[in-house]
Amino acid sequence: MKTVITGATILTADDDDTVLTNGVIEIDGDRIVDVGTDVAATERADRVIDASGMLACPGFINAHTHLCMILGRSLGSDLPLLGWLSEAQVPLMQAFEPDDYDISMRLGAIENIKAGNTTVCEVFFSSHYEQEADQIAARGLDASGIRSVLYRCSNDEAFFDGFVESRHDIVERSQRLIDAWHDSARTGIGIGPLIPWGSSAASFRDAVELSAQQGVGIHLHTAETPEYNDLVRERTGRSNVGMLADVGALGPNVVLNHCVFLDDEDIALIAESASNVIHDPTSNMILASGVAPVPALRAAGVNIGLACDGPSCNNGQDMIEAMKQAALLHKVVTRQPDVLVARDVFHMATRGGAMAVGMADRLGALAPGFLADIVLLDLDAPHLTPAHDPLATLVYSARGSDVHTVLIDGEVILEDRVVQRLDEAEVLARARTRAAAAARRAA
Numbered sequence: 001m002k003t004v005i006t007g008a009t010i011l012t013a014d015d016d017d018t019v020l021t022n023g024v025i026e027i028d029g030d031r032i033v034d035v036g037t038d039v040a041a042t043e044r045a046d047r048v049i050d051a052s053g054m055l056a057c058p059g060f061i062n063a064h065t066h067l068c069m070i071l072g073r074s075l076g077s078d079l080p081l082l083g084w085l086s087e088a089q090v091p092l093m094q095a096f097e098p099d100d101y102d103i104s105m106r107l108g109a110i111e112n113i114k115a116g117n118t119t120v121c122e123v124f125f126s127s128h129y130e131q132e133a134d135q136i137a138a139r140g141l142d143a144s145g146i147r148s149v150l151y152r153c154s155n156d157e158a159f160f161d162g163f164v165e166s167r168h169d170i171v172e173r174s175q176r177l178i179d180a181w182h183d184s185a186r187t188g189i190g191i192g193p194l195i196p197w198g199s200s201a202a203s204f205r206d207a208v209e210l211s212a213q214q215g216v217g218i219h220l221h222t223a224e225t226p227e228y229n230d231l232v233r234e235r236t237g238r239s240n241v242g243m244l245a246d247v248g249a250l251g252p253n254v255v256l257n258h259c260v261f262l263d264d265e266d267i268a269l270i271a272e273s274a275s276n277v278i279h280d281p282t283s284n285m286i287l288a289s290g291v292a293p294v295p296a297l298r299a300a301g302v303n304i305g306l307a308c309d310g311p312s313c314n315n316g317q318d319m320i321e322a323m324k325q326a327a328l329l330h331k332v333v334t335r336q337p338d339v340l341v342a343r344d345v346f347h348m349a350t351r352g353g354a355m356a357v358g359m360a361d362r363l364g365a366l367a368p369g370f371l372a373d374i375v376l377l378d379l380d381a382p383h384l385t386p387a388h389d390p391l392a393t394l395v396y397s398a399r400g401s402d403v404h405t406v407l408i409d410g411e412v413i414l415e416d417r418v419v420q421r422l423d424e425a426e427v428l429a430r431a432r433t434r435a436a437a438a439a440r441r442a443a
């Protein structure tokens with residue numbers, strides 16, 4: 001199948017940050033073969049998408065979310081992290097039925113696709129691992145057509161009732177999930193202890209070993225709040241990042257999410273090990289966690305991706321909003337308008353995320369050889385008029401709801417804001433029913 005997209009203003013995010021007016025994207029199967037202005041490409045196409053008046057860019061990579069918590073959206077507002085978990089979110093999750101993870105993934109995938117997020121990193125955790133909730137979730141994500149890495153996360157020592165597994169079960173069940181999805185084109189698997197103060201050093205080492213054996217990534221909540229850091233220090237006598245260094249859990253295949261409270265030594269350890277950091281500005285603000293030292297991490301050469309975090313601590317999945325909030329947050333706390341500019345946050349939302357999931361050579365840019373994960377935004381709207389500067393328009397003026405069409409692997413997965421693989425009305429109705437039932441059981 002050869003598809004050609006014509007007429008768009010294209011933000012390629014390629015190595016030269018090329019911007020094209022009236023551009024042409026030629027796609028063969030799941031790959032981009034050419035990006036330029038060659039309209040003759042339409043003669044070779046099976047399908048032509050006229051994107052006149054639209055902005056084309058790489059699909060966004062929502063590099064940390066918890067779609068497993070989506071049925072808890074709007075519960076427990078205005079609480080700090082541990083209170084929000086213990087009083088609102090965890091009791092609901094304990095009341096889930098295993099099948100609730102299917103509807104959670106479908107609802108979350110629709111929300112992400114409609115916001116232009118073509119890849120999600122689902123940091124999955126559950127009190128239903130015995131009933132293979134992880135497999136149910138992976139099947140739900142895969143059915144939606146979104147690209148994902150489902151990180152199966154849990155703890156062997158401390159977290160809430162039902163969420164703790166033995167070391168043996170963690171390794172065995174992770175292995176089973178990795179085996180089941182080994183050959184999937186779009187659904188990848190990763191692993192990692194969920195909470196930095198909830199696992200033994202041995203369990204962290206298990207994750208490192210399994211990651212090396214199986215070639216899967218590790219995803220870790222890191223230094224999110226001072227309380228979390230205190231709990232790690234009580235257990236290990238080390239900072240969160242220092243503890244990870246001790247157990248060998250730093251490196252290019254490791255994703256450290258949040259990293260709000262770091263000292264200079266932590267930043268040096270992250271940089272030296274080429275570990276990746278994910279920034280979640282909205283979640284850090286909504287939970288009053290703090291401001292991650294993004295400028296210092298960038299200065300140290302650390303790769304940074306961007307994320308919304310879960311739909312129940314954001315409370316949405318709009319990566320365009322996350323780009324704007326990241327830029328604004330660091331401008332206001334440093335009082336430097338150029339500390340994080342539109343290009344920087346766009347890079348974090350595309351290529352930074354691609355590198356974090358180990359796909360820097362094929363994801364996150366519109367360039368020959370890259371996977372055809374493409375977003376088209378309709379610029380025909382009052383809040384996007386005029387659009388003198390396409391990048392500033394995307395980052396500072398646009399919203400996820402401006403996304404018109406989305407391709408993943410060259411497949412049109414959203415067309416004129418209609419998801420193509422799922423029945424949105426059916427998914428929303430089922431999600432409402434299931435969320436209400438879980439809330440009744442939790443009460």
Ligand SMILES: [Zn+2]
Pocket residue numbers: 064065066123221257309310
């Ligand atoms: Zn998280």
